[in-house]
Amino acid sequence: MKYISTRGQAPTLNFEEVLLTGLASDGGLYVPETLPQFSPADIAEMAGMNYAQLAQKIITPFVEDCIPGPDLQAILEETYAEFRHAAVAPMVQIASNQWVLELFHGPTLAFKDFALQLLGRLLDYVLERKHQKVVIMGATSGDTGSAAIEGCKRCNNIDIFILHPHGRVSDVQRKQMTTVVGDNIHNLAVQGNFDDCQAMVKASFNDRSFLPADRSLVAVNSINWARIMAQIVYYFYAAVALGAPARKIAFSVPTGNFGDIFAGYLARQMGLPVERLIIATNSNDVLHRVLTTGTYARQTLEHTLSPSMDISVSSNFERLLFDLYGRDGAAINDLMARFADGDISFNDQAMSEVKELFSSYRVDDAQTCAQMAATWDSCEYMLDPHSAIGVKAALNCDLPASVPVVTLATAHPAKFPAAVKTAGLDDEPVLPHHLRDLFDRPERSEVLPNELAAVQAFMAENINA
Numbered sequence: 001m002k003y004i005s006t007r008g009q010a011p012t013l014n015f016e017e018v019l020l021t022g023l024a025s026d027g028g029l030y031v032p033e034t035l036p037q038f039s040p041a042d043i044a045e046m047a048g049m050n051y052a053q054l055a056q057k058i059i060t061p062f063v064e065d066c067i068p069g070p071d072l073q074a075i076l077e078e079t080y081a082e083f084r085h086a087a088v089a090p091m092v093q094i095a096s097n098q099w100v101l102e103l104f105h106g107p108t109l110a111f112k113d114f115a116l117q118l119l120g121r122l123l124d125y126v127l128e129r130k131h132q133k134v135v136i137m138g139a140t141s142g143d144t145g146s147a148a149i150e151g152c153k154r155c156n157n158i159d160i161f162i163l164h165p166h167g168r169v170s171d172v173q174r175k176q177m178t179t180v181v182g183d184n185i186h187n188l189a190v191q192g193n194f195d196d197c198q199a200m201v202k203a204s205f206n207d208r209s210f211l212p213a214d215r216s217l218v219a220v221n222s223i224n225w226a227r228i229m230a231q232i233v234y235y236f237y238a239a240v241a242l243g244a245p246a247r248k249i250a251f252s253v254p255t256g257n258f259g260d261i262f263a264g265y266l267a268r269q270m271g272l273p274v275e276r277l278i279i280a281t282n283s284n285d286v287l288h289r290v291l292t293t294g295t296y297a298r299q300t301l302e303h304t305l306s307p308s309m310d311i312s313v314s315s316n317f318e319r320l321l322f323d324l325y326g327r328d329g330a331a332i333n334d335l336m337a338r339f340a341d342g343d344i345s346f347n348d349q350a351m352s353e354v355k356e357l358f359s360s361y362r363v364d365d366a367q368t369c370a371q372m373a374a375t376w377d378s379c380e381y382m383l384d385p386h387s388a389i390g391v392k393a394a395l396n397c398d399l400p401a402s403v404p405v406v407t408l409a410t411a412h413p414a415k416f417p418a419a420v421k422t423a424g425l426d427d428e429p430v431l432p433h434h435l436r437d438l439f440d441r442p443e444r445s446e447v448l449p450n451e452l453a454a455v456q457a458f459m460a461e462n463i464n465a
């Protein structure tokens with residue numbers, strides 16, 4: 001499989017190269033040149049496969065020229081054995097034809113484990129073969145950092161540096177990063193906010209001269225294609241469990257950076273019968289406004305009860321735009337150049353295509369709490385605030401009652417105990433057994449001033465030989 005940039009001017013890469021790359025050199029995002037196709041007969045054969053087997057079926061065409069089948073199989077079996085549920089991604093019914101796909105049984109209790117557990121292992125496999133070592137640098141406001149650290153903790157060929165805003169992530173989220181033991185894990189508590197952290201990561205990718213000459217810098221945010229690829233699998237898994245290919249399924253996806261829901265779009269383009277993809281946003285509703293007004297406009301960030309969806313622009317939306325504009329890299333380049341200067345509007349053709357498949361719904365904090373309470377009252381099922389936004393959107397979509405709607409439950413409620421309390425549920429969420437002693441584990445992190453030079457100097461000193 002070859003990968004091309006959404007802006008049409010960067011070199012074409014193979015899977016191994018795309019895995020080790022963040023943004024394309026022209027500022028675009030990498031996407032597959034073509035998508036593998038699965039016929040109804042292929043999809044029917046997926047019934048009864050376990051999660052790792054299905055992952056192999058879906059992922060093989062994307063990686064086969066770089067990773068031999070038996071090696072991929074071993075990596076996938078190891079990856080999904082980390083999940084603490086026999087089904088890996090079990091489903092729970094919460095209302096008539098309404099389902100929740102629990103994507104929080106991985107080590108850090110959020111769906112990001114599905115991709116980052118795999119990404120760490122794929123990187124280590126490729127680096128081992130190339131006798132190469134890399135540095136991962138990322139900024140986090142919570143879930144990404146811990147999932148990336150857990151995914152890379154056993155990787156001998158990776159030093160991982162995760163910047164988080166000092167004092168501004170939740171206790172559970174911080175502990176999930178700072179209690180992981182490993183010489184290659186470096187938690188940097190920066191005396192600034194999330195945007196400061198992200199700006200330092202960006203600056204470091206633009207000028208890597210602070211690194212030793214033999215180390216390259218790898219991105220683990222959802223710009224990395226391998227993360228999207230891993231997320232395609234659970235759309236097939238859920239749909240097949242509910243009767244695909246004979247039945248069409250709708251998905252409601254709590255959305256921030258548009259990575260997770262873009263994977264659902266790809267599943268459909270690969271042949272999965274998807275009736276509708278529902279973009280569920282919190283009050284940071286840039287995507288909801290795109291769907292309702294056709295205008296893509298930045299907004300000031302609001303802090304909500306669903307912090308992992310607090311974004312002002314959705315970077316992966318560019319990957320969808322590339323398709324909507326007929327895979328015309330020059331057109332995307334032009335659009336994004338104009339977006340750098342201000343708001344942009346999409347053409348009617350693109351908007352009518354979007355609306356055929358996607359709908360959107362905005363859920364504020366009060367509605368989020370109300371949905372958490374309502375689902376608790378109706379079936380004693382505890383939703384985390386992100387998943388509650390998905391459920392609220394699912395219940396409000398105008399689909400025929402016969403279409404099953406699957407909401408992606410992106411986090412475990414015990415990650416967000418304050419929100420559960422605010423919603424007024426009778427019970428407190430309980431951390432799963434493997435994290436019960438989280439608050440007793442020793443923490444390791446370095447508090448650093450909000451200065452790029454200090455961060456880069458710390459990194460240069462602490463990279464393992």
Ligand SMILES: *Cc1c(COP(=O)(O)O)cnc(C)c1O
Nearest residue numbers: 143256257258259260308410411
């Ligand atoms: C990251 C995250 C999201 C948003 O996912 P995107 O791929 O950015 O759309 C939603 N919920 C939780 C719990 C997350 O951690």
